[in-house]
């Protein structure tokens with residue numbers, strides 16, 4: 001045992017996820033000229049012989065990030081790749097390789113891991129990335145899966161979280177809140193199943209939102225679309241933790257404020273009807289639900305005509321001066337400050 005001489009005890013929940021990362025890493029100095037961008041964006045940017053690449057990694061833990069009670073292993077494999085590719089696309093890069101590391105307890109038979117890898121294979125085939133390595137080890141309990149994704153950049157095409165300017169438009173791909181509501185439905189069905197194992201749930205009404213929870217797609221198509229439209233975002237981030245958290249990241253790192261219009265936030269009809277059924281406010285779900293894996297970005301007003309007719313993209317607000325703050329402009333035309341949520345990870 002390592003003797004603990006440090007008597008001070010600080011709760012991790014006091015720091016929050018980003019406070020913790022910052023606290024642990026702030027003394028690390030960049031030593032290599034090849035490190036263009038280190039910690040603090042969706043992926044790191046490295047440059048070798050004038051060629052830039054991006055690297056990003058994510059760790060998923062059973063019982064924290066997924067529940068095998070309703071998450072089939074094949075879907076888990078697929079999703080573990082998607083959450084990483086999403087960070088690569090958020091840098092405006094092309095994903096090229098992945099590594100996959102797993103820790104498994106002996107409760108899993110070979111066939112289960114074959115299912116996991118079938119999902120990884122399906123994702124790799126569809127998104128044209130090569131599985132080039134990883135690590136395999138045992139765990140005392142449960143399953144851990146960590147994926148690292150690598151991507152390439154053309155010239156200086158990278159887009160950081162920090163480039164938003166006042167008057168830029170705030171744009172999103174897709175719609176929001178579906179993965180969260182899909183999870184609510186799956187959790188409810190799990191409880192019903194516990195009471196009555198013979199129940200045959202009819203999930204037809206919830207097909208879209210369940211698919212968004214179990215089989216998200218990273219928005220490679222949007223990166224290609226933006227290139228085809230000749231639009232380079234001024235800043236970009238992927239939406240993994242909820243729209244409000246990602247808007248805060250962009251505004252903080254760009255030192256700007258923003259107005260976000262509630263009525264503009266794209267919602268699928270299934271999200272609206274399921275929110276009504278669960279008696280939850282759909283705007284709250286869209287802002288704080290998370291796991292949407294859509295892209296949130298800012299563009300110059302000059303590029304508006306290039307994107308305005310596109311059904312995949314929605315302008316949800318605009319960037320303002322930092323001193324003006326971050327606000328949600330509600331349907332009733334009131335202005336509510338957008339605030340960071342506590343970090344779920346250490347508060348549970």
Ligand code: ADP
Nearest residue numbers: 021025038039040041042043044057058087240
């Ligand atoms: P994302 O939500 O896009 O995956 P994160 O919020 O996980 O990004 O991480 C934010 C930044 O902090 C990233 O640059 C990430 O690489 C870095 N980071 C996260 N955890 C650690 C850690 N334990 N040590 C060093 N850097 C970390």
Ligand code: MG
Nearest residue numbers: 042087238240
């Ligand atoms: Mg990200």
